[in-house]
Amino acid sequence: MLSAKSAEVVEATLPVVGAAIGDITSRFYDRLFATHPDLLRDLFNRGNQANGTQRQALAGSIAAFASALLADPDQRPDAMLARIAHKHVSVGIADDQYQVVHEHLFAAIVEVLGEAVTPDVAAAWDEVYWLMANALMAVEARLRVEAAAGGDPADLWRPYTVVTRYQETETVTSYLVRPADGRPVPASRPGQYVSVRTELPDGAHQIRQYSLSGGADGALRFSVKREPGGEVSGHLHDHLATGDTVELAPPLGDVFLAEGDGPVLLASAGIGNTPMIAMLDHLATTGSTRQVVSVHGDRDQLSHAFRADLEQLTAKLPNATAHVFYEQPLGEWPADRTGLVDLSTVTVPAGTTAYLCGPLPFLRAVRGQLLEAGVPARDIHYEVFGPDLWLGV
Known part of the structure; x- marks a missing residue:
């Protein structure tokens, strides 16, 4: 070359x-x-x-x-x-x-x-x-x-109607959207994201990516965390309501759950659990018998978006466990699950393929713990929100 x-x-x-x-x-x-x-x-x-x-x-x-x-x-x-x-x-x-x-x-x-x-x-x-x-x-x-998918590759933007919105936590809102043009929902892989284009008060059209956190028949669900000073996340939280129209590009992203029957570990922190919930939903919907280990870290129970989803989806899978770590748990919580995520307290099955999503310090720490546990680097996949400052790793 x-x-x-x-x-x-x-x-x-x-x-x-x-x-x-x-x-x-x-x-x-x-x-x-x-x-x-x-x-x-x-x-x-x-x-x-x-x-x-x-x-x-x-x-x-x-x-x-x-x-x-x-x-x-x-x-x-x-x-x-x-x-x-x-x-x-x-x-x-x-x-x-x-x-x-x-x-x-x-x-x-x-x-x-x-x-x-x-x-x-x-x-x-x-x-x-x-x-x-x-x-x-x-x-x-x-x-x-x-x-x-048969449309115009030069213009991938499509209008979607907000069917409903859910307040997951004080700072996280999910939007269930359906194509407004009558065409089918585009295909997606569990773990991918959509781009949302919105017009701001100054007339700018800003674009942000949000992971798909699930969906329904003929609809997609994406979830948005209100970031401090986030002009788009704040605008969506304050102004995107049921019945409104929003522009989306098709699902994309190179990190998604691969098919197979080997063990899977899904590790996330904060809002990084959105693609993991989509992966769990896919596994439960398809009746997967794979061994699944979910690990999530958050500040406390109130800040933990999709907490109920994690419990329900884990219960639907015959060979799945969930391990949740809270830095500042509210009320009683196991001591070995208090603080930052620590995989030394979690059994990592042989042959595991791992998927990570969260802030860079979390990714670095968990990737290091997985390597120490014997998971080959080629089997550790990560998604990071925003610009990837970890390219080449």
């Missing part, structure tokens, strides 16, 4: 580029949004731009891709590309935007590194960029066709 000449140049310059990548991505986004303010207004997550997480994610993905090419020039890091491609399709990234990104990214590289960007250096990193971009465009084209 990466030519020998370029590989040599990239390997020599990766430490310099890596050290400056944060400054490069910051300059890149400043240039991009100055020239194309509509992208910040209607495509990029303004919250993630403001807190810097999107910039960190871009920097991490570029460095991880370059490092992967150097480690194995003949192999493409498909797992990393798939995750990015699903997110791109979910928000409507188009092929022509890769050229726009290239223009401003390489201008930012020159601004930051100056004379160090010789023609050979520029050519080598140009090769890296287009290897990544062309691979993503190919994956995204296939995903758009699959997601369109």
Whole structure:
């Protein structure tokens, strides 16, 4: 994939580029949004731009891709590309935007590194960029066709009517929605998410991803946690009511429950249990006899969304157990289930495939505990809400 000449140049310059990548991505986004303010207004997550997480994610993905090419020039890091491609399709990234990104990214590289960007250096990193971009465009084209399910792959947005809304906890609301255009509900896999596009008071159309937490015949259910300062989550909580119309893109996401009969461990923290509830619901609905271990961590019983769902779905499965940890439990609670999630107190069956969802500190801790328990890294899959700052792990 990466030519020998370029590989040599990239390997020599990766430490310099890596050290400056944060400054490069910051300059890149400043240039991009100055020239194309509509992208910040209607495509990029303004919250993630403001807190810097999107910039960190871009920097991490570029460095991880370059490092992967150097480690194995003949192999493409498909797992990393798939995750990015699903997110791109979910928000409507188009092929022509890769050229726009290239223009401003390489201008930012020159601004930051100056004379160090010789023609050979520029050519080598140009090769890296287009290897990544062309691979993503190919994956995204296939995903758009699959997601369109016979519709227009160029426009995946559809109107949905809110059938009802449920107040799961003080900060979590679930919405049951049905297609307003009369077409069938798109296919989904347990663990995937939908993108929701909403118009805010300033006229901006912001997009957020929310995991599917279940559904009903001809309907989808997604759940939203009101985040402090979250302009979209707050708007949905305050204004999206039964009978309203909302725009959704088809279900996407590269982390979903794989078919099989081996043991499964579902580990989550906080609102990270939404995809896990969808997986449990699928297992119960299909009458699965797989051994299922659910592990969830939360602040207390009142903040634990889908607490009743977890109990009911676990009871429906013949070979399932649930282990809930509360940091500050209300009333009596087992001492070995008080505090942060600790898998050393949970039996992890041999041959387990694990699915994780929650904040990064939780993911790091639980992944480490699973590795110590003997679960191979290839069998540990994770989903993180927001920009993936863990690419390459």
